[in-house]
C-alpha cells in the first residue's frame with residue numbers, strides 16, 4: 187500500500203509531522219492550518235495545562251526526520267537537560283515507558299470490552315526508539331523493525347479476541363513472531379487513548395479549532411474532561427460545505443475522502459467529533475445539540491435513522507476514514523510521550539509510521555460536485 191501522502195500544499199515538512207524515513211511521504215494536516223501542540227491553546231502536549239499533559243509548556247518540537255524528545259525549543263525549555271541530545275541521556279527501559287504511558291493514557295480509561303496494554307515485550311528491555319501507528323499490520327511492523335524501533339505503540343489492538351495459537355501460519359502469529367524476532371515490543375493504547383485528555387477526539391477537536399470542548403460521553407472512571415468523543419464550538423458560523431472542506435484538508439490523503447449528509451449551504455457552529463467508529467454515540471450527539479457530527483465508519487442504518495430523527499435537519503453528518511481520523515493523534519501522542527520521557531531525563535527517539543493502513547485503495551463516484 188502506498189505511503190500516506192500530503193494532499194494539501196505539498197510544501198514539505200511543516201515542522202510537526204514526524205517523518206522518519208526522510209521521504210516526506212506522510213502528511214497529516216494537509217493545509218497546515220491545524221492548531222498545533224505547543225501553541226499554548228490546546229489541551230495537548232506542550233500546553234502545560236491538563237493533569238495528564240506531558241511537558242511543561244516548552245515547545246515539543248519535531249525536527250528533522252524523527253522526534254528525539256529533546257527539541258525543547260529556545261523559548262520554553264525549563265531546564266538545561268531538556269535540550270541535551272537524546273543520545274547523551276540514558277534510554278528508558280520498557281517498564282519506564284509503560285509508566286509514562288499509564289500517566290498519559292491510563293488503562294482505567296479503556297472501555298470494558300477493550301484489550302489495551304503490553305502485547306509483546308520484556309519490561310527490562312532498553313527502549314531508545316519508539317514508533318507510533320494506528321494499526322499493527324505486518325507492513326507497519328516491518329517499517330518499525332527497519333527503523334530500529336524497540337517499541338511499537340499502536341492504537342488498534344493486534345489481539346482483540348482470545349487466541350489459542352500464535353504460530354507464524356496466520357497473519358497475527360506472523361506479526362507476533364516478527365516483533366519478537368526483531369526485538370520490538372508492542373503496546374496498545376486504544377480506547378484509553380480515545381478518552382484521555384489530549385486523546386484522539388481531543389486532537390480532532392483542536393485541529394478543527396473547537397473551543398469550550400467537553401466529552402460527548404464522560405468517562406466512567408476519569409476526570410470530567412475525559413471520555414469518548416468531544417463537542418465544542420467553532421469560532422464563527424460556517425457553511426456545512428466549508429466545514430467539510432476543513433475536515434478534508436486536515437486528514438491524510440485516503441481513497442475514501444469525506445462524505446457529508448446535509449445541505450451544503452446550511453450554517454453550523456456547534457460540532458461533535460469522535461475519532462474512529464462513532465455511530466454508537468448518536469444519543470449523546472443529539473443531547474449535545476450539535477449542528478454536525480464528525481466521525482468515521484458511519485453505517486447505512488444508524489446514519490439514515492439519525493438523519494430521519496434529526497431536529498430541523500441537525501445534526502448533519504460528516505463521515506471520514508477511520509484510519510485518517512485516528513492518524514491525526516499519532517504525532518501529538520509521540521510529542522506527549524517524548525516530552526514526558528525527556529522531563530524524566532530519558533533519551534529516546536520517537537516517530538510516526540509512514541504506512542497508510544486505511545484498507546481502501548480507490549473509489550468510484552459519480553463526482554457530482556458544485
Ligand SMILES: [Zn+2]
Nearest residue numbers: 462463508512
Ligand atoms: Zn479505531
